[in-house]
Amino acid sequence: MMETQNPVVSVKGLTKSYGATSVLKGVDFSVARGEIHALLGGNGAGKSTMIRIITGSASKGDGDITFFDPSGAPRTDAEGRARVAVVHQELALLPHLSVAENITLPHYRRGFAAVKKRLSIEKAFEALAMIDTEFAARSLHRLVEDLSLHEGQMVEIARALSSGAELILLDEPTANLTAAETARLFAVLRRLTRETGLSVVFVSHRMKEIRQIADVCTIIRDGRTIVDRLALSELSDVAIIEKMGQVAASHSASSGAVDRNRMKGEPLSIREADLEITLSPGTILGVAGAPAGPASLISALVGAAEAKRWTVSRAGWPERFASPRRATAAGAGFVTGDRAHKGILHSLPIIDNVLASRRVVRGTAFISGGERRECVDLLQALSVKAASIWDLPATLSGGTQQKLLLARWLGLPSSLLVLEEPTRGVDIRTKKEIYQLIRQMASTGTIIVWWSTENAELLDVCDRIVAFDTEGRASGIIERQDMSEDRLAELTGMAT
Numbered sequence: 001m002m003e004t005q006n007p008v009v010s011v012k013g014l015t016k017s018y019g020a021t022s023v024l025k026g027v028d029f030s031v032a033r034g035e036i037h038a039l040l041g042g043n044g045a046g047k048s049t050m051i052r053i054i055t056g057s058a059s060k061g062d063g064d065i066t067f068f069d070p071s072g073a074p075r076t077d078a079e080g081r082a083r084v085a086v087v088h089q090e091l092a093l094l095p096h097l098s099v100a101e102n103i104t105l106p107h108y109r110r111g112f113a114a115v116k117k118r119l120s121i122e123k124a125f126e127a128l129a130m131i132d133t134e135f136a137a138r139s140l141h142r143l144v145e146d147l148s149l150h151e152g153q154m155v156e157i158a159r160a161l162s163s164g165a166e167l168i169l170l171d172e173p174t175a176n177l178t179a180a181e182t183a184r185l186f187a188v189l190r191r192l193t194r195e196t197g198l199s200v201v202f203v204s205h206r207m208k209e210i211r212q213i214a215d216v217c218t219i220i221r222d223g224r225t226i227v228d229r230l231a232l233s234e235l236s237d238v239a240i241i242e243k244m245g246q247v248a249a250s251h252s253a254s255s256g257a258v259d260r261n262r263m264k265g266e267p268l269s270i271r272e273a274d275l276e277i278t279l280s281p282g283t284i285l286g287v288a289g290a291p292a293g294p295a296s297l298i299s300a301l302v303g304a305a306e307a308k309r310w311t312v313s314r315a316g317w318p319e320r321f322a323s324p325r326r327a328t329a330a331g332a333g334f335v336t337g338d339r340a341h342k343g344i345l346h347s348l349p350i351i352d353n354v355l356a357s358r359r360v361v362r363g364t365a366f367i368s369g370g371e372r373r374e375c376v377d378l379l380q381a382l383s384v385k386a387a388s389i390w391d392l393p394a395t396l397s398g399g400t401q402q403k404l405l406l407a408r409w410l411g412l413p414s415s416l417l418v419l420e421e422p423t424r425g426v427d428i429r430t431k432k433e434i435y436q437l438i439r440q441m442a443s444t445g446t447i448i449v450w451w452s453t454e455n456a457e458l459l460d461v462c463d464r465i466v467a468f469d470t471e472g473r474a475s476g477i478i479e480r481q482d483m484s485e486d487r488l489a490e491l492t493g494m495a496t
């Protein structure tokens with residue numbers, strides 16, 4: 001363990017139970033000033049629970065949390081928590097307000113409503129300029145709904161800085177960010193920690209990024225601290241994976257030789273002004289690039305397109321699906337990247353979440369004994385540990401909720417499966433299992449179209465990749481034999 005020089009927060013022996021389920025069984029965790037600290041652990045290890053307790057949004061069982069001021073003197077819990085900000089995957093911004101208004105919101109909450117508007121705009125500009133002066137000048141008066149996800153994150157970080165945060169906790173911040181945006185986010189975090197002494201806790205399942213950004217790590221496994229503040233340079237990838245309990249079953253995710261000529265099913269052809277692709281049954285097509293291009297292709301494939309940019313044709317299918325429901329019923333599956341708003345059915349139990357697509361495809365509404373078994377089997381295939389299939393999805397960790405969306409389509413005969421960031425927030429072992437499941441589905445003839453911002457996984461698993469540039473235009477198709485990080489960066493305009 002590394003000494004915590006000048007800590008911001010120190011957690012000792014923290015426990016937490018939900019009913020009979022013990023989630024944290026004695027966690028130690030401390031963060032020093034000015035460091036970037038990776039908080040690691042598999043899905044359901046207890047990372048978010050600990051963060052919720054630190055920020056005061058969940059109560060603790062036993063154990064101590066102490067906050068410190070820059071001189072090393074303890075702070076009260078209220079003072080300490082006021083210096084901590086969390087940036088979640090789902091951003092907490094009000095879309096219809098401007099960037100400046102979003103940044104100054106907490107000041108109004110704290111009773112500074114009388115502060116003149118001009119002054120508060122100046123304050124918002126200052127905070128945003130700490131991140132990027134050019135962005136500050138360009139964006140202060142734009143509506144948040146017009147920003148990209150990356151820009152929204154910058155606004156949240158600026159808001160945290162302007163309210164005096166000394167510790168920012170970022171929960172899987174690079175999911176849905178392109179390679180160039182990730183690089184920009186990392187540059188901002190490095191500069192802020194160096195220049196202002198800000199501390200950053202970074203939760204991620206992307207090993208490459210963890211190494212790029214963090215100095216030190218803590219690993220939590222099954223509610224206990226397994227590695228307490230160790231320099232990342234002292235741990236190999238294999239050691240980290242092993243300590244997280246993430247050693248995967250031995251199978252290869254790389255593309256094996258598959259005889260597509262023998263697969264049943266009709267090919268799918270996708271066309272627009274600059275591009276034409278025909279996908280034979282069993283093809284895994286990767287989709288790379290900033291969201292605009294992939295989103296327009298995906299909405300055409302799943303029957304949600306408003307504009308008629310793409311022509312999708314397949315024998316037996318209508319020229320255009322009238323709705324996503326029609327597409328689902330015809331065997332075109334879809335795993336949305338917007339888990340919180342379009343994916344999880346928050347008020348229905350886990351079983352309904354898992355069986356949702358089957359209900360649409362089969363036209364059934366009631367749960368039979370067979371379906372119950374089917375649900376349990378599907379959860380097992382994705383190593384989902386739920387106390388009961390009748391619990392609400394909110395009792396599952398974020399990565400585990402993501403697995404429910406994928407479970408909906410496992411083993412369901414479908415001619416097309418469209419995936420938007422299906423491994424978002426999912427731990428390393430499960431990612432490998434998901435790659436294997438995707439391959440299995442493709443081997444039964446399902447055409448897979450898979451948008452991911454994690455280029456490494458596209459390169460690992462896909463047969464072909466269609467790339468889009470930053471303006472949303474299709475910029476090329478890369479065949480398996482020509483795939484490389486560089487080629488992908490070049491075509492997506494993401495070379496950094």
Ligand SMILES: Nc1ncnc2c1ncn2[C@@H]1O[C@H](COP(=O)(O)OP(=O)(O)OP(=O)(O)O)[C@@H](O)[C@H]1O
Nearest residue numbers: 018023043044045046047048049395396397398399
């Ligand atoms: N309200 C709740 N009721 C019951 N169990 C809960 C509740 N909230 C969380 N849990 C359980 O606590 C455990 C830890 O969840 P937590 O969200 O802290 O994991 P995590 O490490 O953040 O995982 P992930 O990487 O998937 O986000 C999980 O087994 C989860 O099912």
